Amino acid sequence: MIVRTLLAATLAVAIAGAALAGEVPPPAPNGIAFPQGYQDWRLIAVSHRTDNNSLRAILGNDAAIAAARAGETNPWPDGTIFAKLVFKDATNPNWQAATEPGRFVHAEFMVKDAKRFAATGGWGFARWLGKEQKPYGENADFAQECFGCHTPVAERDYVFTTPVILP
Amino acid sequence: MIVRTLLAATLAVAIAGAALAGEVPPPAPNGIAFPQGYQDWRLIAVSHRTDNNSLRAILGNDAAIAAARAGETNPWPDGTIFAKLVFKDATNPNWQAATEPGRFVHAEFMVKDAKRFAATGGWGFARWLGKEQKPYGENADFAQECFGCHTPVAERDYVFTTPVILP
Numbered sequence: 001m002i003v004r005t006l007l008a009a010t011l012a013v014a015i016a017g018a019a020l021a022g023e024v025p026p027p028a029p030n031g032i033a034f035p036q037g038y039q040d041w042r043l044i045a046v047s048h049r050t051d052n053n054s055l056r057a058i059l060g061n062d063a064a065i066a067a068a069r070a071g072e073t074n075p076w077p078d079g080t081i082f083a084k085l086v087f088k089d090a091t092n093p094n095w096q097a098a099t100e101p102g103r104f105v106h107a108e109f110m111v112k113d114a115k116r117f118a119a120t121g122g123w124g125f126a127r128w129l130g131k132e133q134k135p136y137g138e139n140a141d142f143a144q145e146c147f148g149c150h151t152p153v154a155e156r157d158y159v160f161t162t163p164v165i166l167p
Numbered sequence: 168m169i170v171r172t173l174l175a176a177t178l179a180v181a182i183a184g185a186a187l188a189g190e191v192p193p194p195a196p197n198g199i200a201f202p203q204g205y206q207d208w209r210l211i212a213v214s215h216r217t218d219n220n221s222l223r224a225i226l227g228n229d230a231a232i233a234a235a236r237a238g239e240t241n242p243w244p245d246g247t248i249f250a251k252l253v254f255k256d257a258t259n260p261n262w263q264a265a266t267e268p269g270r271f272v273h274a275e276f277m278v279k280d281a282k283r284f285a286a287t288g289g290w291g292f293a294r295w296l297g298k299e300q301k302p303y304g305e306n307a308d309f310a311q312e313c314f315g316c317h318t319p320v321a322e323r324d325y326v327f328t329t330p331v332i333l334p
């Protein structure tokens with residue numbers, strides 16, 4: 001009886017752990033769902049910012065990659081999603097002149113839906129902080145901060161990044 | 168008759184162009200075949216080198232990604248291939264503190280096969296230059312240059328890059 005109880009308790013803990021590991025982060029305050037599977041998206045570009053010492057990988061979902069390769073990027077088609085993965089600068093201990101990804105800062109996303117996000121240039125903005133993937137923003141207004149920063153590139157469909165074309 | 172000849176000539180040019188566009192670059196001087204489809208591989212890491220002002224994206228084939236996610240990276244398993252895509256630094260015209268990919272310099276690859284490449288730490292090295300994807304190296308000895316540079320990280324299975332783990 002004790003063995004059975006212990007076994008049940010162990011199983012319960014194991015199942016709770018598994019659920020936690022597979023848990024989907026909560027949606028952003030503006031209702032954008034966490035884009036699951038973004039880790040498998042393909043390369044759009046990379047960048048390095050010296051104003052906040054961060055390295056970035058920009059990935060795209062299938063719609064983004066197809067549009068980038070077809071050169072149909074102004075405007076980007078509905079369904080496009082970009083993931084920008086931001087890491088603090090670190091020095092490669094074996095190559096001092098190389099900056100490599102340090103602490104993971106956040107994953108941020110731009111989701112194109114001209115109708116749904118008409119108020120912010122046709123793009124939905126969202127960001128999840130750190131390894132805990134905590135949604136960024138107190139309420140839906142946070143997206144105005146993102147949109148404000150992207151307004152100077154309105155003529156590029158609000159996108160700073162130029163996709164790389166790999167030969 | 169003239170129309171038919173012109174049509175045939177036009178078609179011949181069009182077909183030659185198509186063949187050129189789909190052409191596979193020649194193998195490296197050490198016999199390593201060009202890894203077709205690398206453009207669709209997934210993210211291993213990014214880096215920025217200040218000694219030669221270049222931004223890099225490091226991608227991995229399925230074997231590399233599986234090993235990275237499982238933490239089985241010392242040694243990396245046979246079948247692992249990394250692609251390092253190197254771009255000259257450029258300044259984002261709309262964000263002066265951001266470095267973005269400029270001219271495409273080369274794609275270089277590390278292919279793990281402990282037996283085949285036993286003489287160079289179990290890794291085959293190859294590089295294709297520029298958009299023309301010209302194989303690098305006069306003869307098979309070029310790989311000694313690559314291996315020499317990677318020898319200081321022998322205890323990391325000759326790999327400088329640490330794969331990022333995306334939450």
